[in-house]
Amino acid sequence: MAHEAGLIALSVLEALFQVGLLLVLAPVLGWCLDSLPFWLAGRSGGAVRFRLFGAGRFWKAVLRSPLGGRSAPALTVGVLALVCLPAVTTGSVLSPFADPLVMGLMLLMGRGFLGAGVLSGEASRLGPAVLLLCLTEALIALAAPGTDGLGGLCAMLHIEPEPGLEGALAACALALGIACPPLRSEDVTDMLSGLQDRQEREAARCIADVLNCAWLLLLADLAWPVSVGLAQGGVQGWWLGLVALVARLALAVGVAVGLRLMAQERSARLTALFAGVALLLALAGRFGT
C-alpha cells in the first residue's frame, strides 16, 4: 500500500517537474524559432535572456492578478497539453490523457483564442491539420491496435518495434509541421493588431511561446516516440529520457526552422506528399507482415 502511494506520488512529481521544465523551455524554444533564421543568415537576434525575463514577468503578473478574456483558455490549453504529453518518461500521472487527436485539436483551438483577430490563412491551415490528425489517429489504431494514446504507443514501441508505423508517424509529423507550422512572431503581431495595451501584447507573446512549445512537443513525440523513456526504466532510464527530450525538441526546432528558411511551410503539395507516404508506409507495414 505504501509502495503504491509512493509510486503515485512519484508520478505526480514527475508531471509537475515536466510542466515546470517545459514552461522554462518554452521561451527558449520561441527564441530559437525567431532568432535561428537571423543567426544562420549571419545577423544577430536578441539575447535569450530577455525572452526568459519577459516570461518571468508574465508569470509573476499571472500570479498577482488573474488572466481574463480569451488569453485564459489559450494558456489553459497550452499548459494542459504540456502536462499531458509524454515528455521525459511515460510514467507521468497524466500521460494516459495524451491522445494525438485530442491534443492536436485542443492546440489548434487554443491558437484561435490567442489574439483578437484570426490569421489570414488560418483556415487553409486548420483544414489540412484536422485531416492529418485524423489520419494519424487512424494509422496508430490500424498499425498498433490496443495502444492507449501516445504514452501507450511509446511503451509498446519499446517492447515491440514496428518500423512501418514509426516511419508513418514521422511522415505524419512532418506533414503536420508543413501544413500548420508553429506561430511566427510576425503572425502574433498580425493577430494582435488593434491591441494597444503593452502588457497584454507581452502576455499574448508568452502564451504563443507556450502553445508553440506544446505543438512542437506533440510533433516531436509523434516523430520519434521511442525516445520517450519507459516508466519502469529506473534512474538511468529517467536521465536518458531527459536527454532524449532535449534532443527531440532540438530536432523539432531544427526541422521547423529549416522548413521556414527553405520556404517549404504551408505547401499543399508537400503536405499531400507526406500524408501519402505515411499512408503507404503504414499499409505496407500492415500487408507486409
Next chain:
Amino acid sequence: MLALQPGRFGQAVTVCLAALAAVLALSPAVLAVALGVIAAQERDACPAVWSVPVLLLSVLFPAQTPVLLGLLPVLFWPALVRRRDGGCSAVMSILGVSLVWHASDVVSAELVAGLGLCMLGLIGWSVLGAHRAGNLGLLRPVLLMVLVVAAQGEGLAVCARIALEATLLDLVTLALTASLGLRFPMLAVLRLPFPPLPGLVVLWLGIHAALGLAAGVEGWSVLGVAVALLLGVLALSDLLAVGRQMSAVQVAVSGVSVLLLGAGSLLLPALVFGMTSPALHVVGGEWVWPIWSIGAGDGSHFRLMAFVMVGAVIWIVLVRPWRSIGGIVQAASTLAPALARLLSSGDALFEEAPSLGWSLRRFIVSGRVRFRALKGMKAPVLHDLRQGAVGLWLVLLGLVLAVLGVMT
C-alpha cells in the same frame, strides 16, 4: 414539424427522442411510408421524378444497396441541396439511420463508397458554384450506422457497439441542437470537434470503430482509413456550419446556455451511453456504463471527465473566477465571438468561384472542341491496323499477367 416552434422546446425534445426510439424499432415498409409522407409535406423536397420511383422501389425491394443509396437524396435534399436548416433535417438523419439499420444484407463497402462520393461531390459542387455547402454533418450518423451494420455482419460485436455509441451520441446532439437551438443558439457549439465537446467524442469513437473494423477484417484496411478521413471532412464541415450559424445569429451568451454547454460537454456522453445501455448491450459487449473512461474497444480509452477536471483546475488557477461576479459567463461571452471568427475563417473557400488555372481551362476547352468534332464526324476513318498487331498482343499479355497477379 409543428413541435419545433419556439417556445415549445420541451415538447420538441420529447418528439425527437420519441422518434429516435420509435423509428429504430419500426419495420422498413412503415419507414418507407413515413418517408413518403414527410417528403410530400416538405416544400423543398426532392423532385418527384426521382423520389416517387425510388420510394416505390424501396417498398418493393427493401435492403438493396442501390435503392438505399438512391433514397439518400430523398432524405437529405432539403438540407443539403436547398441548404435549409431546421428540425426536419435532424429527423431525416434519424430516418436514414433506421433505414440502414433495417437493411441488414446491404454491401457496406458500396454504401461507404456511395456516401463518400456523395459528400465529395457536394463539396466540389459548392466550391465550384461559389456557395456554401449545406450541413453535411447530417450524413455522419448514417455513415456511422453503416459501420455498425458492417461490424455486425463480420461478427465484431465490440466494434459494432462502439460505432453504435458514436451514432447515438451524434443523433442526440443533432436532436438537441435542432430542438433547443431556437432558444439557445450557443448549443450548436456542442457539435464542434474540439475537446471536451461531445462532437470530439463522436469523431474519436467513429475513427476507432472504423479502424477496429480494419484490424479485424482483411478487406477493410484501406476502407477504414478512408472512413476516418471522411469523418474528418465531416468534422470540418461541422466547423463551417456552426460558424455560419453563430455569425448569423449574434449569439447572446446567457448564464443558462453556459450552464447547459458545460453540463452537456461533461455529462452528455455518460448520460447517453447510460440511457441507451440496454440497446448497446444487445448489440454486443458486456454491460458497462462508461462514466470515467470511454473505451474504444481496441484498448484505448478517452478519460473525458478527468481530462475536463484537470483543464478546469488549471483554468481556475489562472483565472480565479470568484474575484468577479458572473466571471464565467463573462469569460464565455468573450470567447463566443473569438470562436465564431475562428470558425468562419473557413468560409473564404466558398465565397468566390475558384479561378481555374490556364492549363486546366485550355484542357477543358480543347476537350469541348474535340467533343464537337466527334459529334460532327460522319464515317470513321481507320488507319491501317495491321501494324498495331504487336501492340495488341502486348496489351493482351499485360491483361493476362494482371489477372494472374490479382488471382495469386
